Amino acid sequence: MQRNLVNQFPTLMQVILICCLGFVLGIISIWVPPTLILMGIAGILYFLISWLWPEIALLLILLLTSTIFDLYSLPSIPIGVGHIIVSDVLPFILIGIIFIRGLVESRYFFTHTPLDIPLLAFYGVAMLSTIMAIANSSITFNQSLGEVRVINLYLTFFIVTNLVRNKIQLQRLLNGMFFLAVFVALAMIAQFVLGNSVQILAGGVDTLSTAGTTSYGITRVLPPGQSLILVAFISLAVLMVLHRTLPRFIVSLIQLCIVGLAVLLTFNRSFWVTIALALFVVGVLVSLRDKVNYVRIAVWLAVIGAMVFIPLLMMDKGQVGKLADSAYIRLSTLFNPNTAQEDSLQYRYVENGYALPQIAAHPLVGLGLGANYRSYDSRIDFTRNPEYNKNAYIHNGHLWVMLKTGLIGYFCLMWFMLLSLKRGLQYWKRISDPFFRGIMISFATTILGVLVATTVNPLFSAIYWAPVIGVVMGINEVIIKLNADQSINPHLNNINNG
Helix, strand or coil: CHHHCHHHCCHHHHHHHHHHHHHHHHHHCCCCCHHHHHHHHHHHHHHHHHHHCHHHHHHHHHHHHCCCCCHHHCCCEECCCCEECHHHHHHHHHHHHHHHHHHHCCHHHCCCCCCHHHHHHHHHHHHHHHHHHHHCCCCCHHHHHHHHHHHHHCCHHHHHHHHCCCHHHHHHHHHHHHHHHHHHHHHHHHHHHHCCCCCCCCCEEEEEEECCEEEEEEEEEECCCHHHHHHHHHHHHHHHHHCCCHHHHHHHHHHHHHHHHHHHHHCCHHHHHHHHHHHHHHHHHCCHHHHHHHHHHHHHHHHHHHHHHHHHHCCCCCHHHHHHHHHHHHHHHHHCHHHHHCHHHHHHHHHHHHHHHHHHHCCCCCCCCCCCCCCCCCCCCCCCCCCCCCCCCCCCHHHHHHHHHHHHHHHHHHHHHHHHHHHHHHHHHHCCCHHHHHHHHHHHHHHHHHHHHCCCCCCCCCCCCHHHHHHHHHHHHHHHHHHHHHHHCCCCCCCCCC
């Protein structure tokens, strides 16, 4: 029904409306800066896209937060006590549309899931703790904005569950996520080829260092899109096993090779462990026939990888040979007990030593979002990075949640994530569509991997991870609902948006 909105107006009325709009914009431009006008026009266009194609609007949020862009470098609006950036507005436009459509169309428009209460409880505790901290003058409003933005992006879960209402929309959203992941992966490969002297991506672009040894000529690439490529790699690997149609297999294989190289270029050991854990759990859960297929594909990939990888290790020169050698060294540290003594892990032990007493001192609702939990420490504060406040930053994502929202907030977030994990593992075999069945089990095991990885990597507090987590968990709930609707009425057509 929304797609016919334009057709309801005669051509003459459309021309008159455009002329009036142009006249109004011309008058406004006399007093309003052009940047604000362009932002206003972009906001109107985004509202129309959100109303007609909410899944595209969600992809635009992921494009800005979780690909190759620095969100904070985009145009912003000063509000006296801080700045409003694009991520502050876009999710709430979609949430506003949910309420508008719910009020106008029917109160039954709202989609309820078992995950709603734990997420709302977590969000409420986080906001309450922050308001209390601001009222007590322990933090300022401006100081809280960065971490409030992160928590706001978890609300993408509700956007997915309420506005993605049929298989066509769901397929478009998933294909869009895979497209963005491949886009990020190709950009990462280009950045690796260019090296760190010319930075084309936001995020970390540095020379690789492992166990105190610097690998000169090898660039470690960690853009905001690292979240999408991790999710995509696990999903594509699972789809190759569970969705065995030849076209889908070939597409997944090509995408997997591209995204896999990008995962390698992160040199992120916690990511590698997450992938291994997720794929191992999938291997345990699938049927015997799928286990055989799983092993067959793994063997073929291992053979092909060895045919490429071993000769590269034997090369004395060249960036490709150095990449293979560096990856092997980095991977081997996972099995070396001395790895626990690396500086990068020692920093985390120091942070944890400051965090635990603060959690004990503020056990219920924590310090509030944006609050500092420690003072200057020369052991870990020997460099200055303007991108984050080190006194508020901690690598352990679990401790970050406890510090900022207390044990109550942490309980609510774990309730939300573990319940999603349980439902994914419980329902995935009941999904009739093999593509969506593969997506559900891969997303569920990804959540399990995230829970493990965030002990050393602050995924919960990263602005490029929060929307991805919300979307992934929302998609699984949509798959469950659509499958239930189809089970009730096998001849049920796709639910109409309007």
